[in-house]
Amino acid sequence: MPQSAARDGEILIADPVKLSLPTDTHHIKDLLPGAMVLLDGVIYTARDQAHKRIAAAIASGEKLPFDLNNAAIYYCGPTPAAQGRIIGSCGPTTSSRMDAYTPLLIEHGLKVMIGKGVRSDKVVQAIKKHGAVYLTAIGGAAALYQSKVTSCELVAYSDLGCEAVYKLTVKDFPVFVSTV
Amino acid sequence: MKTIPPSEIRSKLTELINDCLIVPDRSVTAALDNISASGEPERTAAELIVANNRTAESQRLYCCQDTGQALFFVKLGDEVYCPDLIGTINAAVRDAYKTARKSVADPLTRINTGDNSPAIIETEPTRGDTLEITFLAKGAGSENMSRLYMLTPADGETGIINSVIDAVERGGRNACPPLVIGVGIGGVTETACSLSKRALLRPVGQNNARADVAALEKTLLEKINGLGIGVAALGGELTALAVNIETAPTHIGMLPVAVNLQCHSLRHGTVKF
Numbered sequence: 408m409p410q411s412a413a414r415d416g417e418i419l420i421a422d423p424v425k426l427s428l429p430t431d432t433h434h435i436k437d438l439l440p441g442a443m444v445l446l447d448g449v450i451y452t453a454r455d456q457a458h459k460r461i462a463a464a465i466a467s468g469e470k471l472p473f474d475l476n477n478a479a480i481y482y483c484g485p486t487p488a489a490q491g492r493i494i495g496s497c498g499p500t501t502s503s504r505m506d507a508y509t510p511l512l513i514e515h516g517l518k519v520m521i522g523k524g525v526r527s528d529k530v531v532q533a534i535k536k537h538g539a540v541y542l543t544a545i546g547g548a549a550a551l552y553q554s555k556v557t558s559c560e561l562v563a564y565s566d567l568g569c570e571a572v573y574k575l576t577v578k579d580f581p582v583f584v585s586t587v
Numbered sequence: 588m589k590t591i592p593p594s595e596i597r598s599k600l601t602e603l604i605n606d607c608l609i610v611p612d613r614s615v616t617a618a619l620d621n622i623s624a625s626g627e628p629e630r631t632a633a634e635l636i637v638a639n640n641r642t643a644e645s646q647r648l649y650c651c652q653d654t655g656q657a658l659f660f661v662k663l664g665d666e667v668y669c670p671d672l673i674g675t676i677n678a679a680v681r682d683a684y685k686t687a688r689k690s691v692a693d694p695l696t697r698i699n700t701g702d703n704s705p706a707i708i709e710t711e712p713t714r715g716d717t718l719e720i721t722f723l724a725k726g727a728g729s730e731n732m733s734r735l736y737m738l739t740p741a742d743g744e745t746g747i748i749n750s751v752i753d754a755v756e757r758g759g760r761n762a763c764p765p766l767v768i769g770v771g772i773g774g775v776t777e778t779a780c781s782l783s784k785r786a787l788l789r790p791v792g793q794n795n796a797r798a799d800v801a802a803l804e805k806t807l808l809e810k811i812n813g814l815g816i817g818v819a820a821l822g823g824e825l826t827a828l829a830v831n832i833e834t835a836p837t838h839i840g841m842l843p844v845a846v847n848l849q850c851h852s853l854r855h856g857t858v859k860f
Contacts, residue, residue, distance in 0.1 A: 441821070443631060486652050489686065495649065504731075523820070524762075545635045546728060546850065548636055550640075551639035551642055569689065569690070583628055
């Protein structure tokens with residue numbers, strides 16, 4: 408029976424592209440759809456309720472929980488961290504639930520979105536117009552992704568529990584280029 | 588009459604839930620580990636999922652961050668007495684989810700219940716002196732992509748096939764493929780939905796005992812794997828691992844078809860008392 412050589416946390420692919428975050432349009436434009444990318448740097452978690460609040464804050468001119476300019480958002484609500492660990496399991500959630508808010512966030516500087524599944528036409532148009540990128544993470548690979556997080560800090564909306572905004576630093580975080 | 592103490596049910600269920608949330612159905616990991624003839628990036632995506640499931644098991648981590656809403660299918664014998672069974676199941680959910688994600692909220696205020704209760708419990712009265720409880724963790728990503736089609740008898744088998752394909756084409760990319768697809772045909776609305784959920788519990792690779800239903804399962808699986816969605820929806824040949832159909836008699840004027848998409852994090856298990 409053929410067995411893959413994949414072992415704990417090890418990624419087997421030849422010559423993946425590296426992308427440091429935060430990034431900008433200049434670096435994003437060279438990414439090819441379908442390519443595997445290993446992310447290094449800072450990403451912010453935000454999902455349904457955090458997006459609702461960020462969009463409301465933009466609309467009312469309130470201070471945002473983090474600087475959106477050239478930022479990367481990861482659609483993720485992690486499990487609680489077990490004792491002695493940086494973060495719990497932290498795979499991507501379905502991106503399309505954020506579609507209603509995403510064009511507004513892109514207009515305000517958001518450059519990188521990481522999630523899973525398809526995006527709306529409006530989001531795709533906003534990505535292309537503003538030189539942003541949508542990256543697909545592997546849904547359900549949450550234990551693997553937690554091993555790529557080197558720091559985790561609560562930034563805002565702690566009352567939302569797993570839906571709060573966390574600032575993560577990641578290293579060799581594997582994703583695939585979906586829309587650029 | 589056999590009495591089963593709540594404390595025994597609570598502790599065994601807590602253990603079952605914990606184990607299920609860490610180690611998904613082994614048949615899924617095995618299928619991904621033996622994926623053949625697939626190109627890139629599907630092969631890499633499959634390897635990442637296999638690596639994930641091995642990491643989860645070896646380090647006792649949740650295989651997916653969406654530890655789901657807790658579903659239970661209870662078979663309660665008529666010679667068994669279980670005082671406060673619903674309360675006991677919910678107590679086990681609260682115990683087990685202390686370290687897991689609290690993913691249950693009021694549908695209108697969106698205020699989280701804080702402990703992942705209440706569980707969703709279906710109870711079936713049976714004969715005998717046994718209690719059997721099956722747990723299924725259902726995440727939002729795949730459940731959101733599930734659908735109910737109220738067809739007419741004239742729609743027939745073609746209508747059923749078109750409905751299942753429609754559900755997968757519209758939602759399969761968001762539902763974390765490779766999928767297990769539960770299809771419930773017949774009854775009334777909730778019968779079809781319940782059957783589609785129960786169909787997920789059947790072992791991957793085991794077809795329905797009815798030859799005509801098994802043939803329909805095979806037809807659908809072949810068509811779905813021809814859609815090109817692939818592992819992690821990155822394009823490829825492995826979109827579904829199984830199509831499991833369950834049926835029930837329905838009204839002469841109806842043909843309900845429920846399609847439940849299940850992600851590859853298929854987390855379920857059963858305890859018997």
